[in-house]
Amino acid sequence: QSVLTQPPSASGTPGQRVTISCSGSSSNIGSNYVYWYQHLPGTAPKLLIYRTNQRPSGVPDRFSGSKSGTSPSLAISGLRSEDEAHYYCAAWDDSLRAVVFGGGTKLTVL
Amino acid sequence: QVQLVESGGGVVQPGKSLRLSCVVSGFTFSSYAMHWVRQAPGKGLEWVAVISYDGSNKYQTDSVKGRFTISRDNSKNTLYLQMNSLRDEDTAVYYCAKDLYSTLLFPAPGDSWGQGILVTVSS
Numbered sequence: 001q002s003v004l005t006q007p008p009s010a011s012g013t014p015g016q017r018v019t020i021s022c023s024g025s026s027s028n029i030g031s032n033y034v035y036w037y038q039h040l041p042g043t044a045p046k047l048l049i050y051r052t053n054q055r056p057s058g059v060p061d062r063f064s065g066s067k068s069g070t071s072p073s074l075a076i077s078g079l080r081s082e083d084e085a086h087y088y089c090a091a092w093d094d095s096l097r098a099v100v101f102g103g104g105t106k107l108t109v110l
Numbered sequence: 111q112v113q114l115v116e117s118g119g120g121v122v123q124p125g126k127s128l129r130l131s132c133v134v135s136g137f138t139f140s141s142y143a144m145h146w147v148r149q150a151p152g153k154g155l156e157w158v159a160v161i162s163y164d165g166s167n168k169y170q171t172d173s174v175k176g177r178f179t180i181s182r183d184n185s186k187n188t189l190y191l192q193m194n195s196l197r198d199e200d201t202a203v204y205y206c207a208k209d210l211y212s213t214l215l216f217p218a219p220g221d222s223w224g225q226g227i228l229v230t231v232s233s
Contacts, residue, residue, distance in 0.1 A: 002154065035218045037155070044223035045147070045155065050210060056221050088155050090218055098171050099145070099157035099218055 003028065004089055004102035011108040017077040020105045022089035026070070028100055032092040034072040036065055039086045039104075048087075049074060076107075084109045112136035112222045114206050119227035122196055132189040132206030132224055140164070140184035143209035145219045146191045148202035149226075157219070158204070159191065163212035173199075196231045203228050 004024045012018040022034065036049035047056055049065035052072060064075045076083055089102040118130040132144070146158040159170040159180040168180055179192040189206050203226040207219035 033216055033218070037219070039155065044205065044225050045207075045219070046223075047219070047221045050218070050220065051216075086154070090155075090157070092217055096172070097169050099160065101155045101157060104154035 002103040003093060003096070003100035004091065006087075006089060006102035006105045008103065009106050009108065011110055012076075012079045013110050014079055014081065016079045017075060018079060018107065019076075020074045020087050020089075020107070022072050022074075022102050024070070024091060024100070027095040028091040028093040029067075029072060030070045031094060034065065034067060035090045036063075036074045037088045037090065038083075039088060041086075045088070079109055081109050083107060112208075114208065114222055114224035116204065116206055116224045116227035119204065119229045121230045121232060123233050124197060124231055126196055127192070127194045128196060128229060130191040130193065130204055130206075130227060130229070132191075134187050134189070134206075134208070137208065137222070139182075139187040141212055142220075143212060143214055143217055144180075144182060144189045145207045145209060145217070146180060146189075147205045147207055147219055147223075148200075149205070150199070150202040153202075156202070160209070160214060160217045161189070162214050167214050169214065169217070193229070196229075198231050201229060201231045 033051040037045045039045040053065045161180045177195045181190045205226045208222040210220035
């Protein structure tokens with residue numbers, strides 16, 4: 001059971017915009033930055049968003065992070081076939097004194 | 111370019127020990143906190159441990175406390191994970207990852223990860 005909760009799956013067609021949600025509690029998402037990662041099987045995970053809404057250099061601006069209240073989300077616009085991957089949110093948890101991950105969302109591009 | 115290369119994985123019996131290494135290049139290793147993250151077969155990413163840039167602060171997930179130890183040798187640009195009393199549930203691909211920062215104010219795996227090394231715990 002993951003501390004952060006994500007929908008197990010999401011889907012969209014090429015060109016569409018999809019969003020992936022992540023929920024937690026006041027000890028993690030409510031008080032700390034959220035990170036988002038993209039992971040394809042057999043490869044190293046890739047940082048997409050840090051500090052809730054910042055994009056590392058080299059990450060396309062199709063990827064964006066936001067947070068409304070205590071509900072962060074990752075948005076992917078102009079969906080492409082190469083975006084098909086697993087996406088994970090993560091945050092520091094002040095109570096557990098640990099980084100906690102969501103269970104991951106498998107994105108399918110139809 | 112930035113490289114992180116894990117080694118030391120393999121097949122080990124339950125209760126035995128293993129030490130993973132992660133040799134880095136392409137950035138100033140001694141300036142960044144470092145993490146270990148794992149992925150068990152068919153499961154999602156699970157954070158294991160973090161160490162500050164100078165090794166003075168460390169945190170671990172509860173399931174490995176008392177069994178795993180994270181350490182670093184800045185003179186060798188190398189991160190370690192000493193794993194003792196291994197259990198079946200420790201079977202996973204282990205990744206080392208660079209943090210974006212040096213201290214542990216807002217720790218999280220950052221912009222550079224290794225390719226991962228498989229650890230299989232089985233009798």
